[in-house]
Amino acid sequence: MKRAAAGSPPAIVALDLSVAYEGRPALTGVTFSVPAGTLAGVLGPNGAGKTTLLRALLGVVSHTGSVEVNGSTSYVPQLSAVDRTFPVDALGVVLMGRYPRLGWLRAPRANDRRVAAELLDQMGLSDRARSPFASLSGGQRQRVLVARALAQEGEVMLLDEPLTGIDVASQEVVLQVLADHCADGHTVCMTTHDLAQAARVCDRLLILDGRLVAEGPTREVFRPEIIRAAYRAELLSLDGETALVHHGVHPAP
Amino acid sequence: MPPPFDAPYIERALLAGVLLAVPFGLLGTWVVLRGLAFFAHGVGVATFPGVVVGLGLPALGPIAGSLAAAAGFTAAVSLFERDHRLRGGAVTGLVLAIALALGGLLLTSVFRVAAPVESALFGSLLAISGADVVRCAAVALVALVTLVLTGRSLAASTFDREWAGPAGLRPGRGDVVLLGLLALAVVTALPAVGSLLVSGLLVVPAATARLVTDRLAPMQALAVALCALETVLGLALARTLDIPPGAAVAALAGLGFGLVAAVAGLIRRARHASRIGAGA
Amino acid sequence: MTLDWLLDPWSAGFMRRALVEAVLAGALCGALGCFVLVRGLAFFGESISHTIVLGVALAFLAGLPVSLGAAALAAVTVLAVQAIGAGGRLSRDTAIGILLPSLFGAGVALIALSEGYRSRLEDVLFGSILGVTDADLILAAAVAAAVAGALLLAGKELALVAFDRSTARAMGYSVRLLDLLLLGLVALAAVVALRAVGNLLLTALLVGPPVTARMLCRRFWPMVALAAALGAGAGIAGLYATWYFDVGAGPAIALAVGCVAVAASLVAQGRRWERRRAATAGAGPQ
Numbered sequence: 001m002k003r004a005a006a007g008s009p010p011a012i013v014a015l016d017l018s019v020a021y022e023g024r025p026a027l028t029g030v031t032f033s034v035p036a037g038t039l040a041g042v043l044g045p046n047g048a049g050k051t052t053l054l055r056a057l058l059g060v061v062s063h064t065g066s067v068e069v070n071g072s073t074s075y076v077p078q079l080s081a082v083d084r085t086f087p088v089d090a091l092g093v094v095l096m097g098r099y100p101r102l103g104w105l106r107a108p109r110a111n112d113r114r115v116a117a118e119l120l121d122q123m124g125l126s127d128r129a130r131s132p133f134a135s136l137s138g139g140q141r142q143r144v145l146v147a148r149a150l151a152q153e154g155e156v157m158l159l160d161e162p163l164t165g166i167d168v169a170s171q172e173v174v175l176q177v178l179a180d181h182c183a184d185g186h187t188v189c190m191t192t193h194d195l196a197q198a199a200r201v202c203d204r205l206l207i208l209d210g211r212l213v214a215e216g217p218t219r220e221v222f223r224p225e226i227i228r229a230a231y232r233a234e235l236l237s238l239d240g241e242t243a244l245v246h247h248g249v250h251p252a253p
Numbered sequence: 254m255p256p257p258f259d260a261p262y263i264e265r266a267l268l269a270g271v272l273l274a275v276p277f278g279l280l281g282t283w284v285v286l287r288g289l290a291f292f293a294h295g296v297g298v299a300t301f302p303g304v305v306v307g308l309g310l311p312a313l314g315p316i317a318g319s320l321a322a323a324a325g326f327t328a329a330v331s332l333f334e335r336d337h338r339l340r341g342g343a344v345t346g347l348v349l350a351i352a353l354a355l356g357g358l359l360l361t362s363v364f365r366v367a368a369p370v371e372s373a374l375f376g377s378l379l380a381i382s383g384a385d386v387v388r389c390a391a392v393a394l395v396a397l398v399t400l401v402l403t404g405r406s407l408a409a410s411t412f413d414r415e416w417a418g419p420a421g422l423r424p425g426r427g428d429v430v431l432l433g434l435l436a437l438a439v440v441t442a443l444p445a446v447g448s449l450l451v452s453g454l455l456v457v458p459a460a461t462a463r464l465v466t467d468r469l470a471p472m473q474a475l476a477v478a479l480c481a482l483e484t485v486l487g488l489a490l491a492r493t494l495d496i497p498p499g500a501a502v503a504a505l506a507g508l509g510f511g512l513v514a515a516v517a518g519l520i521r522r523a524r525h526a527s528r529i530g531a532g533a
Numbered sequence: 534m535t536l537d538w539l540l541d542p543w544s545a546g547f548m549r550r551a552l553v554e555a556v557l558a559g560a561l562c563g564a565l566g567c568f569v570l571v572r573g574l575a576f577f578g579e580s581i582s583h584t585i586v587l588g589v590a591l592a593f594l595a596g597l598p599v600s601l602g603a604a605a606l607a608a609v610t611v612l613a614v615q616a617i618g619a620g621g622r623l624s625r626d627t628a629i630g631i632l633l634p635s636l637f638g639a640g641v642a643l644i645a646l647s648e649g650y651r652s653r654l655e656d657v658l659f660g661s662i663l664g665v666t667d668a669d670l671i672l673a674a675a676v677a678a679a680v681a682g683a684l685l686l687a688g689k690e691l692a693l694v695a696f697d698r699s700t701a702r703a704m705g706y707s708v709r710l711l712d713l714l715l716l717g718l719v720a721l722a723a724v725v726a727l728r729a730v731g732n733l734l735l736t737a738l739l740v741g742p743p744v745t746a747r748m749l750c751r752r753f754w755p756m757v758a759l760a761a762a763l764g765a766g767a768g769i770a771g772l773y774a775t776w777y778f779d780v781g782a783g784p785a786i787a788l789a790v791g792c793v794a795v796a797a798s799l800v801a802q803g804r805r806w807e808r809r810r811a812a813t814a815g816a817g818p819q
Contacts, residue, residue: 058419077415085622086286086412087467096409100421104402132467133412134621145416152420285623290630291576333798343744346575347794350737354787357659357733361781371654375641449583449733450641453634460631463622500641507635514617 009070011036011156011187012057016065019052025210026052029065032206032215034189036070036155039182041202041218042191045231048208050191051078054158057189071155071187076145078160084134090144091129094119097151119147124173139170146174150181157181159190163197175201195227263492266381269445270484272389273454276396276438278477281459282469283431286411290456291342292330292432295349297439297451299326302356304373304443309359316388319443323436326352331432375497376447378488385444392441396434403430408469445488446499453503454480461510464517483509542776547663554665555768555786557673558729561680561722563742563764567757568715570743571695575736576626577614577716580633582723582735584610586657587640589727593653594643600672600724606636607720611713660731660783663775673725680718684757691715692753729768734787738764741790748801763793 012034019027027049034040042050055061057069074097088096094116095108102108120126123143128136136144142162149157157178163171178188179201192198198205198218205221207213213230214221284293300319307318326348333344360370372380400407410417410424417424439451446454462475487502494501542548569578585603592602610632617628644654656664684691694701694711702708719739726735742763743756750756771786778785 060419073419075416075419077413081415082413083286083411085624086408087463087469087472088408088412089468092469093412096405096412097420099405099409102405104406134467145413148416284630285627288624288626290626291579294576294579294630294633342573342575342579343570343740346579346736346740347744347791349579350734350740350787351791351795353733354737354784354791357784358780358788361784362779370658374658450634450638452630453638456627456630457635460623460627464620494642494646496642496645500638500645503634503638504642507631507638510631510635514620518620 008036010034011038011070012040012189013068013070014056014065015067017053017056017063017067018065019049019056019061019063021061027056027063027208028211030208030212031065032212034187034204036187037182037185038187038203039178039201040187040189040204040206041198042189042206042208043195043198043230044208044213047210048230049210050208051160053206053208054160054189054191057156057158069156072152074149074152074154074157076149076157076159076162079138079142079145079165082133082141082145084141086133088133089130090125090133090136090140091116091120093133093144094147094151097148100152116147116151119150120144122150122177123147137167137170139166142166143170143173146177150177154186156187156189159188161191161193163190164193171197195222198222260492262379262381263488265383265386266378266445266488266498267485269381269386269389270488271481272386272393273438273442273445274477274481274484275393276400276434277442277454278458278462278480279396279400279473280431280435280438281455281457281480282462282473282476283407283411284435284455285459285463287431289435290452291345293435293439293455294452295330295345296323296326296436297443297448297455298349299323299352299448300440300443301373301448302352302359304448305356305359308373315443316440319440319448320436322352323440327432327436371497372447373443374447374449375499376443376445376450378445378491378498380444382444385441388441392437396438399430399434403427407431446502447497450499450503453499453506454484457503457506457510458483461506461513464510464513479506479509538777542773547665548772548776550665550667550670551662551772551782552769553670554662554673554725554729555772555782556765557670557677558722558726559738559742559764559766559768559786560761561673561677561764562726562735562738563746563760563762564684564757565680565715565718565722566739566741566743566764567746567753567760568691568695569719569739570747571692571753572715574715574719575740576629578719578723578739579736580614580629581607581610581716581720582727582732582739583633583637584640585720585723585727586732587636587643589657590640590643590647594647603724603727604720607723608717610636611716611720656731657727658731658733659781660727660729660734662729662772662782662786665728669728673728676721676725680721683714683718687711687714688757730783730786734783737787737790738767741787741794742767745790745794745797748797763790767793 010033015031017027017030018025030053042053044050052061056063056067058073058075095112098108098112098116117126117129120129123146125140125143128140133141133144146162162174182188199222202218204216205218206215207221207226207230209230214226284290300322303318303322304315307313307315329348330345406422407427409422410427414424442451442454458479459476461479462472465475466472483506484502487505488498490505491498491501543552569575585606588602588606589599592599613632614625614628617623617631618625641654644657690706690711694706694708698708723735726738730738742760745763746756746760750759767789768786770789771782774780774785775782
């Protein structure tokens with residue numbers, strides 16, 4: 001399938017979305033839309049509400065305003081959330097992505113196992129299928145979790161910091177797989193810390209700082225004055241490498 | 254039957270023990286993997302005042318009494334544990350201590366139950382009736398069916414709760430099923446092993462199995478087998494030496510864990526040494 | 534109006550000795566329990582109070598002092614928890630959960646094999662504070678002095694480790710040594726409290742007063758002082774109940790602790806609901 005043509009309904013629409021935890025606002029009045037078939041990056045400093053935005057899109061936090069996700073979602077939480085000592089191998093984790101559709105009564109079938117094995121292969125991990133999850137490196141674990149989300153076969157994939165703290169080779173594999181996934185007409189929305197990488201790979205950017213600072217196609221949004229406003233920092237560009245120089249203390253979340 | 258197993262009551266005890274190995278081995282796996290050992294110990298201990306009240310009020314009976322106590326314990330801990338200032342099982346510890354004190358007080362002053370304290374605390378071979386065996390079979394069947402059906406959802410939400418919720422696997426429902434079955438299994442095992450040492454059957458065989466395998470299904474099968482073996486040997490030991498069965502079973506289970514841990518440690522060291530040798 | 538009823542119980546010598554033991558054990562466990570609470574070690578305290586029964590049984594069989602056996606088993610428990618946890622497959626929670634029934638079961642089995650089993654078992658389980666001897670009191674006083682001294686010398690370091698382990702390590706403290714010190718102090722207190730309330734109810738003294746104090750105090754040291762006072766107070770209240778209502782002393786002391794804790798938690802819960810209602814009302818209708 002080709003990328004969805006202009007004019008088709010957007011995959012994600014949020015109107016005046018606000019979330020508060022025990023009275024403290026985490027996200028206020030956010031309005032944006034993400035067209036189907038795009039790779040959208042969510043940027044912002046720590047405490048800007050990036051994870052909160054994903055959780056609102058998943059419908060697991062109560063919010064005001066409206067959120068609409070067209071199609072089923074699949075999710076990749078932060079790597080630190082998983083129990084690394086759980087006795088399961090890499091293939092078993094990917095197979096978990098099929099559980100929601102199986103329900104309580106049906107067992108995974110040959111087709112489910114084939115899908116899981118193919119996804120591991122796509123991630124370059126077919127030789128580690130039977131390795132305990134605990135024995136994998138950080139980057140390999142992240143690739144397995146992305147494969148689990150792909151096994152869910154949702155239309156919209158949400159990823160929370162999928163590239164943070166993993167090796168460069170794994171980052172490249174994940175980004176390539178996500179790009180292919182978008183090319184198939186799926187929508188991907190991921191939070192990230194890495195500005196330069198986001199600018200390089202994302203079709204669209206959403207920049208948050210407790211509210212929406214900017215959103216739109218990457219080349220319109222990724223501009224020094226916008227980044228500076230969100231991060232309250234100086235953007236430094238040297239030979240294509242982009243870096244942030246912070247002024248004083250980090251702003252309180 | 255050979256000598257330790259030659260009385261009808263010991264046959265009943267053995268049958269009950271083998272039947273209970275199914276729910277205890279399966280539930281024990283989740284107790285170990287989810288870090289619920291303190292809760293498992295607490296729910297057992299907390300049944301003590303329920304048993305005392307049940308024995309004191311024949312209209313209620315010890316089974317209904319202990320079930321009510323187990324349910325009350327589960328509710329109290331779930332309610333107050335949300336207080337982030339009281340982490341690390343402080344609530345569990347406090348509630349179980351209050352339950353024990355209440356049981357002790359009721360026993361010594363209000364009901365003055367004829368049954369000796371130690372059979373309520375550590376079980377008794379003579380206490381197991383035919384009806385108890387039927388109850389054990391029913392609980393074994395219910396636990397087996399429920400845990401096989403919910404097993405995948407439990408596994409996915411134990412491994413990664415953040416993912417399981419949005420994926421639609423309802424981790425909260427799994428929690429309720431697990432805690433409910435735990436209370437049911439513990440109450441059923443009370444006549445045989447008593448309230449204080451019931452966690453020996455829940456935690457120790459499953460933890461022993463975890464040492465041997467890195468896969469879930471073999472771990473569960475092994476936990477059930479170990480649980481059955483240790484219960485049978487423990488009951489025989491209790492009969493031969495005339496000691497409380499709960500104590501015998503728990504001590505044997507601990508011995509089993511120690512042996513397996515030692516062997517596993519030796520094997521790992523030998524493998525490590527050979528790898529270094531091959532690398533050199 | 535006379536206050537005779539307040540003084541009546543203490544006319545008997547055994548009650549006076551019980552009073553000293555209860556106050557010492559309560560204050561000791563209350564103060565140490567605060568460190569147990571902030572370190573999240575409640576299960577560990579519960580476990581030690583049971584595993585030392587094996588030490589008591591072994592010491593009895595070998596004709597050694599009971600406190601020596603209990604202290605030895607406390608040390609074995611500490612080391613075994615660390616050894617099992619070091620394997621990486623089993624959590625600390627599970628390690629404690631393995632040791633508690635295994636060692637306790639072995640202890641009960643040993644006691645059951647010896648003569649005069651029933652009364653001895655009940656003494657170990659529920660304590661025998663009314664039978665406290667002068668030698669017990671000397672031991673309790675010595676342990677109380679040792680724990681007080683250790684808390685005066687290393688209390689703030691122990692608190693620092695509880696609050697921020699990595700900073701404490703970076704500041705050059707030996708975190709492992711401080712861990713062992715805390716667990717050792719808990720084991721000592723357990724040996725004393727074993728006499729007062731028995732191993733079943735030791736957790737009540739170790740966890741109850743600190744939980745209550747935590748709900749009423751915002752700062753750590755006032756919490757320690759309040760918990761020590763609550764522990765001692767529960768001991769006194771429990772002995773009054775024993776004297777006037779003829780109930781077991783151990784359960785009475787533990788239940789006094791429990792009542793205060795439940796009352797404090799209800800007060801705290803009520804305050805929280807009040808605050809939430811105020812917050813919703815303050816936000817106003819949207």
